[in-house]
Amino acid sequence: MIKVLFICLGNICRSPMAEAVFRDIVKEKGVEDKFVIDSAGLGDWHIGNPPHQGTRAKLDELNISYQGQKARQMQANDVNDFDYVIAMDQQNMDDLSQFSHQTSDVTVKKLMDFVNQPKEQNVPDPYFTKNFDYTYELVKEGCEQLFDYVSNKHDLGTK
Numbered sequence: 662m663i664k665v666l667f668i669c670l671g672n673i674c675r676s677p678m679a680e681a682v683f684r685d686i687v688k689e690k691g692v693e694d695k696f697v698i699d700s701a702g703l704g705d706w707h708i709g710n711p712p713h714q715g716t717r718a719k720l721d722e723l724n725i726s727y728q729g730q731k732a733r734q735m736q737a738n739d740v741n742d743f744d745y746v747i748a749m750d751q752q753n754m755d756d757l758s759q760f761s762h763q764t765s766d767v768t769v770k771k772l773m774d775f776v777n778q779p780k781e782q783n784v785p786d787p788y789f790t791k792n793f794d795y796t797y798e799l800v801k802e803g804c805e806q807l808f809d810y811v812s813n814k815h816d817l818g819t820k
């Protein structure tokens with residue numbers, strides 16, 4: 662199993678969007694059985710809540726499922742349990758540095774690190790910008806290129 666965890670601050674806007682979009686890509690490629698996909702937030706404000714209305718509206722528009730997704734807070738053990746911990750911005754990366762992962766070979770990177778010539782280094786937070794369309798554009802590009810990276814690395818037999 663390849664275990665991928667998307668991280669943002671609140672786990673209601675960006676990382677649940679990335680979780681749903683990445684799951685949609687994986688499903689479309691027919692390799693669902695090879696992945697565990699999840700998301701979590703660094704903060705605890707929204708634990709148990711569904712994705713933000715703006716994220717839900719965008720995913721509904723595109724017919725991408727977010728069924729069953731509920732916010733949870735990142736746990737120290739997540740860096741041992743997951744192979745990829747994918748952050749949305751540099752602030753997330755700084756916050757993640759508190760979780761030691763010396764004993765695991767987890768890859769901790771920003772989603773935009775997987776994009777060739779990215780428009781942004783960080784995925785803007787639509788909780789503040791209100792621009793869920795632009796965030797989706799970046800998340801989609803990031804998830805597609807993350808999938809290509811992972812599928813090359815693990816030889817999923819999709820090519």
Ligand code: 4NP
Nearest residue numbers: 669670671672673674675788
């Ligand atoms: P997210 O956006 O990190 O993309 O889920 C946020 C959602 C809520 C808050 C901050 C960011 N908040 O401060 O409640």
